[in-house]
Amino acid sequence: MAANGHYLVTAQEMREMDRHAIEETGFPAMVLMENAGRAIAEEAAKLAGEWNKTSTTDRKTNGFRWLILAGKGNNGGDGLVCARHLTDLGHEAAILYAAHPDSLQAEAAQQRDIVRKLGLAELTLGTNGQDLQKIDWNQWDGIIDALLGTGSSGKPREPYASLIRAANESGLPIVSADIPSGLDADTGSVSEPCIRAALTVALAFCKRGLMQYPGAASAGKVVVRAIGMAADSPNLIGVNTYLLNKMGLSRRLGLEIPFNREQDTHKGTYGHTLIMAGSAQMSGAGLLCTRAALRGGSGLVTWMLPGQLIPMLTGLQPEAILRGLDDGGSGQWSSVQTAELLQTAKNKQAVVIGPGFGRWDGDVSWLRELLEGIGAPVVLDADALNMWADYIKETAVIPRRAGAEPEKGDAVRYLAGRKGLTIITPHPAEMARLCGLNTAEVQGDRIGISRQFSREQQVIVVLKGARTVIAAPDGDVYVNTTGNPGMATGGSGDVLAGIIGSLLAQGLEGIQAAALGVYSHGLAGDRAAAARPSNASLIAGDIIEAL
Numbered sequence: 010m011a012a013n014g015h016y017l018v019t020a021q022e023m024r025e026m027d028r029h030a031i032e033e034t035g036f037p038a039m040v041l042m043e044n045a046g047r048a049i050a051e052e053a054a055k056l057a058g059e060w061n062k063t064s065t066t067d068r069k070t071n072g073f074r075w076l077i078l079a080g081k082g083n084n085g086g087d088g089l090v091c092a093r094h095l096t097d098l099g100h101e102a103a104i105l106y107a108a109h110p111d112s113l114q115a116e117a118a119q120q121r122d123i124v125r126k127l128g129l130a131e132l133t134l135g136t137n138g139q140d141l142q143k144i145d146w147n148q149w150d151g152i153i154d155a156l157l158g159t160g161s162s163g164k165p166r167e168p169y170a171s172l173i174r175a176a177n178e179s180g181l182p183i184v185s186a187d188i189p190s191g192l193d194a195d196t197g198s199v200s201e202p203c204i205r206a207a208l209t210v211a212l213a214f215c216k217r218g219l220m221q222y223p224g225a226a227s228a229g230k231v232v233v234r235a236i237g238m239a240a241d242s243p244n245l246i247g248v249n250t251y252l253l254n255k256m257g258l259s260r261r262l263g264l265e266i267p268f269n270r271e272q273d274t275h276k277g278t279y280g281h282t283l284i285m286a287g288s289a290q291m292s293g294a295g296l297l298c299t300r301a302a303l304r305g306g307s308g309l310v311t312w313m314l315p316g317q318l319i320p321m322l323t324g325l326q327p328e329a330i331l332r333g334l335d336d337g338g339s340g341q342w343s344s345v346q347t348a349e350l351l352q353t354a355k356n357k358q359a360v361v362i363g364p365g366f367g368r369w370d371g372d373v374s375w376l377r378e379l380l381e382g383i384g385a386p387v388v389l390d391a392d393a394l395n396m397w398a399d400y401i402k403e404t405a406v407i408p409r410r411a412g413a414e415p416e417k418g419d420a421v422r423y424l425a426g427r428k429g430l431t432i433i434t435p436h437p438a439e440m441a442r443l444c445g446l447n448t449a450e451v452q453g454d455r456i457g458i459s460r461q462f463s464r465e466q467q468v469i470v471v472l473k474g475a476r477t478v479i480a481a482p483d484g485d486v487y488v489n490t491t492g493n494p495g496m497a498t499g500g501s502g503d504v505l506a507g508i509i510g511s512l513l514a515q516g517l518e519g520i521q522a523a524a525l526g527v528y529s530h531g532l533a534g535d536r537a538a539a540a541r542p543s544n545a546s547l548i549a550g551d552i553i554e555a556l
């Protein structure tokens with residue numbers, strides 16, 4: 010991975026760094042473009058080498074025959090440089106201009122002149138793209154998509170759109186320059202159409218959209234290549250979105266994997282986690298959460314649950330302390346015994362509230378009282394989040410959209426005023442309820458919405474789903490890299506809540522616990538999936554065993 014492999018940037022941030030490199034550092038724009046094009050060519054050639062090994066057809070040359078689709082901006086310029094370097098590497102390359110070649114400007118126009126003088130083959134689409142049908146895609150082995158980069162806005166217009174559709178339908182492998190054309194570099198939303206790449210060579214820094222779905226699926230494999238910009242330029246302009254990989258954990262959060270203990274310690278060093286979870290129909294949620302907190306390393310774990318459930322759960326997890334609430338034989342949570350709950354929470358270093366809870370009359374004010382009384386860090390999950398969403402709704406501080414000013418209201422003070430820190434672990438539908446949005450709106454800008462909610466409510470947000478997003482109130486956001494679709498299974502979230510609670514109890518800071526919890530939950534899921542014939546058969550208990 011490149012030295013800058015843990016930053017995630019927006020198109021605007023990339024422009025600022027671009028400007029800084031060119032204007033403040035004096036780095037020639039032409040050199041950036043040259044480095045970009047060469048990096049794309051090298052990665053494309055590497056990939057072609059791998060394809061050649063597995064291919065059954067004989068090729069004329071060792072090299073591939075590439076069709077470079079060039080847009081009229083700098084992304085197109087990168088494509089022209091790439092074409093030149095591909096021929097240097099023994100491949101064939103022809104350039105298809107999506108716009109009239111005369112419309113290219115500045116560095117891209119210079120590159121056009123160079124490839125012309127070198128005699129590279131050139132195709133155009135005619136004035137209105139009318140020549141699109143004449144393209145014989147069988148002539149080529151692969152496509153370089155240099156149509157649109159970080160300067161694109163909105164849906165691809167004609168003839169770009171038709172060209173993108175045709176490239177996808179050609180069945181040829183596609184290597185995208187910087188981002189797949191049609192992708193929103195900031196959010197990961199994709200237009201219809203959007204290039205479906207086998208490989209994306211992200212230039213200088215990884216764009217956020219490459220790491221959020223559905224964009225991540227369109228990008229294929231992502232390689233980040235340095236192009237001459239200083240590796241710390243994101244810091245100069247205040248980039249605060251990071252990839253949660255080993256580098257991100259180590260450089261941003263001071264955490265090393267594997268996460269080992271100091272020698273001279275005892276179980277008191279590792280804290281006591283209180284799990285408030287499970288009810289008659291969902292006792293398993295509490296059990297999974299408790300077990301995960303134990304495997305997560307908490308020195309002690311107490312599981313508090315409706316007392317009627319105790320006899321049947323005794324002995325299932327001998328390492329845990331069980332504490333039954335008087336439930337009048339119902340097996341359900343209710344608003345009674347707040348004082349006892351608060352007393353139990355007093356000497357705990359972390360409290361997890363919500364897995365397998367269910368809802369009951371008066372639960373919203375019950376939760377509020379509890380949260381005001383608990384001084385330790387709290388993880389709120391599942392129905393506890395639905396209670397809080399109802400509270401926000403009742404106090405009418407919705408709707409709230411990314412970028413809008415927070416509205417003043419009780420709910421804003423509600424958690425911000427807690428003594429201890431709060432981590433919430435919503436899935437997209439729960440997040441939508443909390444924000445007064447629909448699920449599609451949340452998924453359309455997971456990073457922006459998490460960041461805003463975290464700032465407003467002063468809570469750490471863990472927005473679950475493929476590429477979980479973790480947002481801290483100071484504005485820092487992390488995007489997780491571990492995990493697999495096999496983890497979309499009942500109980501997986503209960504396990505995550507238990508791990509994060511456990512790490513909090515061990516004294517990690519909130520953002521450290523959330524980030525390491527999410528990362529290791531995903532890593533364990535990946536290990537557990539690898540040990541099975543298919544990730545479809547993964548169940549939540551497997552994740553715990555693989556921790």
Ligand SMILES: NC(=O)C1=CN([C@@H]2O[C@H](COP(=O)(O)OP(=O)(O)OC[C@H]3O[C@@H](n4cnc5c(N)ncnc54)[C@H](O)[C@@H]3O)[C@@H](O)[C@H]2O)[C@H](O)CC1
Pocket residue numbers: 023024026027041042045080081082083084085086087156157158159160161162163164165166167169186187188212213
């Ligand atoms: N970041 C860097 O340091 C470097 C980046 N390089 C590459 O440059 C692009 C960004 O280039 P830019 O010229 O700003 O924009 P684009 O090439 O992405 O496209 C702009 C071009 O396209 C037209 N356009 C915009 N939206 C649409 C649309 N929806 N449909 C059709 N046409 C559209 C617009 O009118 C412009 O003319 C970056 O991604 C890198 O690949 C540098 O080469 C090296 C330094």
Ligand SMILES: [K+]
Pocket residue numbers: 084154155156157158185186187188189190
């Ligand atoms: K592109």
